[in-house]
Amino acid sequence: MKLLEYRGKELFSQYGIPVPKGRLITAERDFSELQFPFVLKAQVPIGGRGKAGGIKTANNLQEAKNHFNTIMGMDIRGFTVKKVLAEEHVDVKKELYASLMLDRTQRQSLLMLSGKGGMDIESVPDNEIYKVWIHPFTGIQPFHLRDAIAQLQLEKEEGKALLNVIYQMYKMFREYDCELVEINPLILTSAGVVMALDSKVIINDDARYRHKDIVPEQEELTTLEKEAREKSIAFIQLEGNIGVIANGAGLTMATLDALTHFKGNGGVFLDLGGTDDPEKVKQAFELMKKAKPKVIFLNLFGGITKCDTVAKGVKAVITKEGIDCPVITRIKGMNEDAAKEILKDAGLITAGTLEDAAKKSSAMAGGV
């Protein structure tokens, strides 16, 4: 889960990482505690908001109100602005970059530091990024950073302040189960303070159960994706018009790929997982119907899951509630023959191979 900038900064404050003085502005447009000039910033879970006009400086109350009215409700790359953060202006002496993430290959935390702050880190050359891997059992130690601090050519006190911020960042990264904590830019003020001007924090969804203080706000899910989540069904909406139901994430992805190969377009990705529980199968089909695909492609491999049990579930939904689009099925594995009989009986199209089924589905959906 991505946190909005202001929520990330609240966590920074909790950990003693300095942030500019600011407040979240609501419909009352109360700017009373802030000194001019200040910056109004759209709170959206996506980058590029500055270019989209979502960040504006206000020098007086009238400008502040005007900017607020412009930014609030603005659409930034598909996200409607529902919150605006106002922050007092700070003098920037130097812009740095700092981030912590999980390194999948090293299986350790990766700290990246750079003297090139304020720009997309992807565009900073590798030799200007200092990388250090931190083992979970040592945690961050002074030796990790000695070299980096020296290379950044900071004053002694500034170096100390930066170290402190990074220690606190690491503490937060581990304690809040973060996938990413990125501060860009991390600035040095003329007063010698190291301060986070922005925040990008992603918390691992699987760890949300132990961080009850983190409440999701601007969901990146569609209505149907939300409904699926409530029913614990893995369901993802994509652009196309073919609804794919398969079991297991890998097989579902492979099914979408096969459709694309035959110029079809997967529109919904529904993963039954390891279940053959008729109630779950029924819920899955109901969700799929709501997504209104042109064709439904059921691709099943029965291992532990028995094909005929799933087929019975499918037949039950279809005979009871009907279905207004063609359903193409391809069943393989445990009890496949019995399953094919049941599905034929329910009036569904059965295909022999994955290729055959993908070809038929794509053709019926208007592909080749």
Add this chain to the structure above:
Amino acid sequence: MSIFVDTKNLVVVQGATGHQGVFHIGEMLQFGTKVVAGVTPGKGGEKVHGVPVFNAVNQAVEETGANTSLVLVPAPFAKDAVFEALDAGIKTVVVITENIPFHDAMEFVNYAHFHDAVLIGPNCPGIASPGKTKIGILPGSIFKTGKVGVASRSGTLTYEIVNALSEKGMGQSTCVGLGGDPIIGTTFIDALDAFEQDKETKAVVLVGEIGGTAEEDAADHIMEHISKPVFAFIAGRTAPPGKRMGHAGAIIARGKGTAASKIEAFKKADVKLAKFPTDIADLVTTYS
């Protein structure tokens, strides 16, 4: 021979008395796995399919000589379970549980390395060596003894591929499910090295998917160190960036982890790629 596991694995199942535990202990026993103990705190003294249940892993190890653990406990308890197994001297740990917080996985994967233990998973179907043992939840019926080694980041997709191999008469030496999470204990590289050493394995099949750089790293490794023929299938060629495609690890983030980059890397390493999962079997016949 086989990789990582053989007939010497004496298995303790952590989370033995739950629905999954009871079912899979039965399935494993039927496959021929030596399941010697179960552990569920508070259920010590019970039996599952005749297998004694203990309150703690160290008791199970003392009483039964268990040297391998299968972890089936719910995600919030998985870290504790893996630490307990490693402290009790278990040298092979297979973690089936999904939705384990990434930071927990990072800790127990590193702890396993400290103990020189093999950790497979998390979020994986386990490992099977036909005719010898199966430690996990893979369906026993799809396997056939043979010479193809399989390593995969997926579950059902692996079953599909293994089944196709078996139907064409190509059995497997070992099939290992590495797991669909970003942080896993055993990687393609570990599996490749083991298959290279294994006299019984004549060809290797890798089943990869989008997310991370495990396939690219494997491709580099193959060019330098692997002499046996390697075949691969990559799932997620049409996945849009930024969406987690069902597996926690299957995400294209910041332009990294695309199928195109993985396919490119494998081509460079002379790894033959299949278009459809069911094609793999034909490829293996043609080239081996």
